[in-house]
Amino acid sequence: MPRTRPQSPKPTSAPSAELESNVGYMLRRAQLAVFADFVACQSAPRTRPGQYAVLLLIGRHPGLSQSALCDQLSIKRANLVPLLNELKRRGLAIRRPSLTDRRSNCLYLLPAGEKLVARVQKAERIHESRIVQLLGTQRQQQLLTMLEQLSHLRLSAPKAD
């Protein structure tokens, strides 16, 4: 009986020593693992980190415009459009024309969206607790601080100022 083994025991083979001192490479690896865990901690209808971020922000700031949301998430306006279309299709959020600016839309969660956010948040707490379990609370906080600093790396001109 062949039976394609359920998944070779290849547990994210250690990165070769050449690369494990490269911050960027390790960041990518960690990010993939953490995102996968975030999704894995959910049940039934899984929500991707990106969609979750959108839903969470809309829920926190009802009536937000698409542009404002894009600024918050550092994504391009053009890329938000299909995201919102999908959320609308799933009955999670809606666009409503602004009353004060006829160009822009106000974003709102629908009841199903509220419920989904609550559900994913529960999973997210489990997910984060798994991280704390791995790093400890203090180091997790240090990690967040460092990641925040790194996200400002923005080419501050390697040459002069």
Next chain:
Amino acid sequence: MPRTRPQSPKPTSAPSAELESNVGYMLRRAQLAVFADFVACQSAPRTRPGQYAVLLLIGRHPGLSQSALCDQLSIKRANLVPLLNELKRRGLAIRRPSLTDRRSNCLYLLPAGEKLVARVQKAERIHESRIVQLLGTQRQQQLLTMLEQLSHLRLSAPKAD
């Protein structure tokens, strides 16, 4: 005079407080910034982190097979193919049929590949020094350690063991 301002002063606007305590989200942000800086630290013909990783490993392990390389990098065999095609097209690396296993190829850097690796490594040192400048040596080391731990998060079964 209109002059489309060179880039609105939107310096990676701070992530909304709702998300900045989310490790996954902050990892993604930091990773994007770090990758961008890695590329920005190079001159002339920029090399992406992915291609660089491939070239570096081939350089360190001449004769490596494609499968072995994929294992090291945790990428799928199918995705390495176009990558290698591109490297061959640019005259940076080649496949040579293995003498001991006629299924597999041995990978080698061409002189141009060697030179490119050396050049990018120089940029990489500058890039990493910019990170150290931001975090300090000790915290950078702590960061690497934590990222390594996180990359092993792999669903260790949230339920039981």
Next chain:
DNA sequence: GCATTTGATTATGCACTATAACAAATTGCA
């Protein structure tokens, strides 16, 4: 009032990841 800017959208492209299917070669074992 008219030039400029802004908000949302469409179209498009690139990079990365993932899966399934396949042929040729190798391996394992009965």
Next chain:
DNA sequence: TGCAATTTGTTATAGTGCATAATCAAATGC
């Protein structure tokens, strides 16, 4: 030894994330 199973590289394909340019309507700034 012979045949089933696995491995290697490949093709085809799909989904996701990010980016740019062009467009239209609406708002803003002299």
